[in-house]
Amino acid sequence: MGLDLMNALLAVYQGELKRNEPMARHTSFRVGGPCDLFVKPKSLDDLRIAVSFLTSQSIPLTFVGDGTNLLVRDGGIEGAVICLAGLTEPLTESRQGEAIILEVPAGVKTQHLCRMAAEKGYAGLTFATGIPGTLGGALTMNASTEKTGWETVVQKITVVKRSGKKETLKAEAFDFHYRRLSIGGKDRLHLGFPGIAAATLVLTPGNPAQLEADRQEKLSRRKASQPVSLPSAGCFFKNPETGPSAGQLIDELGMKGRQIGGAQISERHANYIVNTGSATAQEILDLAHQVRENVFKKKGTRLEEEVTLVGRQA
Ligand SMILES: Cc1cc2nc3c(=O)[nH]c(=O)nc-3n(C[C@H](O)[C@H](O)[C@H](O)COP(=O)(O)OP(=O)(O)OC[C@H]3O[C@@H](n4cnc5c(N)ncnc54)[C@H](O)[C@@H]3O)c2cc1C
Incomplete structure (x- = not known):
């Protein structure tokens, strides 16, 4: 992206803007090549200004939160990465009878939200205890530690469409599935999936006291x-709908500790691929490929990634 385009955006927008920013700095895997433009609205x-400007310039957009579920290929990401982790205010609360209504911006950390809710005695978020990342990422992934997830607490979602238009959606406009939110039938893997700004x-x-004790116990x-x-x-792979978990299947094949370059199947949890320090995205992908092949050949189960793969080949 040219400097003139960047300057035009800087003239109308207040947030962070970086060119050729390594995505390894913005993912928990600590791998991934650079994005052409890294945009972090305040x-x-x-957010609306940046999105409408970039769309008007036909620049492809990728929305991200804290990058704790992202595997960015070594060639980086074409176009602009819009990081919504900077949208943290205002977090407001009100009452409707007994019910507590929270309006939460997408950049609020899921762990912060769970801690705050437990401390104040607001029940309903136990399923999200300990999940890293932002609320926007958690909704997009329907991230959970239990069978149920965000469908149990979300009443409305505010999105920014790729035109820059803001819209608040009621429950009939979205559906939560296992590790997936769909809005108007589209999920995060579709080009038209909007940016989630708040919920x-x-x-x-x-x-x-009870909520905080449960939270601490779960964290330990x-x-x-x-x-x-x-x-x-x-977790790298989704659990199959029936039968043993992905971790159990991989463990039963004795694959814990297997390594390609700096990528390793964790010794502690077979469904975690870890970066021992110098892994590339390709090494992680090659190791994941071995796992998938092995599990299919020996167990007859096709594993699907839970991790979101984005970006171009190096
Ligand atoms: C140590 C560890 C433990 C974990 N444990 C769990 C667990 O127990 N359960 C679980 O379900 N997950 C778990 N995760 C995965 C991950 O933390 C969750 O999926 C998390 O909710 C992702 O949030 P994020 O902000 O990091 O999203 P990102 O990784 O930045 O993005 C995830 C996906 O959502 C999209 N996205 C993110 N924000 C937005 C937005 N505002 N608008 C539109 N699209 C958006 C991205 O494009 C991407 O497709 C774990 C991860 C780690 C590293």
């Missing part, structure tokens, strides 16, 4: 079973 207005959540009154269990010290994107 506010909803900023309205409905929580119920609970006991703060996660810490004990997950490889948190090495970069990863959490």
Whole structure:
């Protein structure tokens, strides 16, 4: 992208703007080549201005949060990455009878939201305890630690379409599935999927001490079973609809510890691929390919990625 285009955007927009920004800096895997333009709006207005400007220039857009579910290929991302992690205010709350209504911007950390809710005695978010990343990413992925997810608490979603137009959607306009949100039948893998700017959540009154004790207990269990010290994107594969979990299948094949370059199947949790320090996205993809082939050949199960793969080949 040319400097003149950047200057034109800078004239109307307040947020962060970087050229050729390595995506390894913005993903929990710590891999990924540069994006042409990295755009981090400070506010909803900023987001709308940037999105409509970039769309008017026919620049492809990729919306991201904290990059904790992203595997960016080594060739980087064409066009602009719009990072919504900067949209953190205002977080407002109100009451409708007993119900607690939270209006939460997409950049708020899911863990912050869960901690705040437990401390205030707002029940309903236990399923999201310990999940890294932003609310926008959590909604897009329907990220959860349980069978149910965000469908249990989300009342409305505010999106910014690729035209830059803001729209608030009621529940009939979106559907949550296993690790997937679809809006008007499109999910994150479709070109027209909008940027999620905020959501309205409905929580119920609970006991703060009990909610906080449950949260701490859940966090300790996660810490004990997950490889948190090495970069990863959490579980690499979705669990099959029936039968053993992806982790169990991989473990039963004795694949824990297998390594290609700097990419390794975690010794601690077989469904985690970790970056031992110097991995490339290609090494992670090659290792994932071996896992998929092996599990299909020996167990007859086709594993699908949970991690979102984006970007171009190096
Ligand atoms: C150590 C570790 C543990 C994890 N544990 C869990 C777990 O228990 N359960 C679970 O489900 N997941 C887990 N994850 C995966 C990940 O944290 C979640 O999917 C998380 O909700 C992603 O949020 P994010 O902001 O990082 O999204 P990103 O990784 O930035 O993006 C994820 C997807 O959503 C899209 N996206 C992000 N924000 C927006 C937005 N505002 N508007 C439109 N599209 C958007 C991106 O394009 C991408 O397709 C784990 C990851 C790690 C590293």
